[in-house]
Amino acid sequence: MxxxxxxxxxxxxxxxxxxxxxxxxxxxxxxxxxxxxxxxxxxxxxxxxxxxxxxxxxxxxxxxxxxxxxxxxxxxxxxxxxxxxxxxxxxxxxxxxxxxxxxxxxxxxxxxxxxxxxxxGLDDETLRLRGLALHEPTRRASVEGRPVELSRCEFDLLALLLKRADRVVTRRLLEEQVLPGGPDNGSNALEVHVSNLRRKIGPGFIRTVRGIGYVVDARPLPDTGGGA
Structure with a gap:
């Protein structure tokens, strides 16, 4: 933190x-x-x-x-x-x-x-939000108690978004903090990681703010558009 x-x-x-x-x-x-x-x-x-x-x-x-x-x-x-x-x-x-x-x-x-x-939702080094749980020391993730295997970049990306729940995190900041080598103009690596995360943890968590970045809402929105 x-x-x-x-x-x-x-x-x-x-x-x-x-x-x-x-x-x-x-x-x-x-x-x-x-x-x-x-x-x-x-x-x-x-x-x-x-x-x-x-x-x-x-x-x-x-x-x-x-x-x-x-x-x-x-x-x-x-x-x-x-x-x-x-x-x-x-x-x-x-x-x-x-x-x-x-x-x-x-x-x-x-x-x-x-x-x-x-x-x-930080408790004993575990980030918790709406059934998601990330234990940073062991880098273990789960959804409603079900273990989820995440890559290093996926784990770091999700942890950063959870720590800033309800706050839009810019694309550039995510690339600087999470991707090896930082921002790479023309690369879609960030979108690939977000897509993989949505597939693994389910829809309704990571919301795209078009032209800016991504946000995880502390409370689910009435309609998240399938998590996009």
Whole structure:
């Protein structure tokens, strides 16, 4: 899981970064609002930990912009603003959780794990969604308890889509993250992998967003057009 940490305090930010990395998370740490905006625009993150009082602005501005743009990235606020009104304001503006400074690192890690479970169905390193289950350490996949044999690219492709459920993943990002050698103009390798996945896991999971990429919906749509 890739996580963006937005925290301007050097000692605190470094301590959080180390603790999260020790849990196996891929952490990108920035200290300014502009840097956070730039990183989030890449669409490469599964979660964000957001400080509010930043040198170049208020983290709430970034959170509000994300939600206005219908970005559903899970966000955990870390802030010294500890009044009830501050916490309610953060949650009402779209935060998924709010932790007041100072805090114990153990509690932060527990909340990150809980947020991952709520957002992605991630439980004991298993991604779960609508009968699909992917166990990343063993790279085993199943549908309604039935084992499914997936190639390396198929497994990585499905895992990336599940981690970003309800968010459209662009074709270019999928090619960069999943295909050996990255994007290859004129190649239909990505379409072949998606077609194989649909055949193996069944229709109604992977939806094409024409001209952009693919998405897995957390809840089935009334009519998915046969999974295309």
């Amino acid at each position: 890739r996580l963006l940490l937005v925290e301007d305090d050097l000692d605190l930010g470094n301590g959080i970064r180390i603790a999260l990395a020790d849990q196996g998370l891929d952490v990108v740490w920035v200290r300014r609002l502009d840097d956070a905006r730039r990183e989030l625009a890449s669409g490469l993150f599964d979660m964000a930990i957001l400080d509010l009082g930043l040198p170049d602005g208020d983290g709430l501005e970034l959170l509000q912009a994300q939600r206005r743009n219908r970005q559903r990235l899970p966000v955990l606020i870390l802030s010294a603003r500890d009044s009830l009104n501050d916490r309610l304001q953060g949650l009402d503006h779209g935060a998924d959780d709010y932790l007041v400074k100072p805090f114990a690192l153990a509690e932060l890690l527990s909340r990150v794990r809980a947020l991952a479970r709520r957002s992605y």
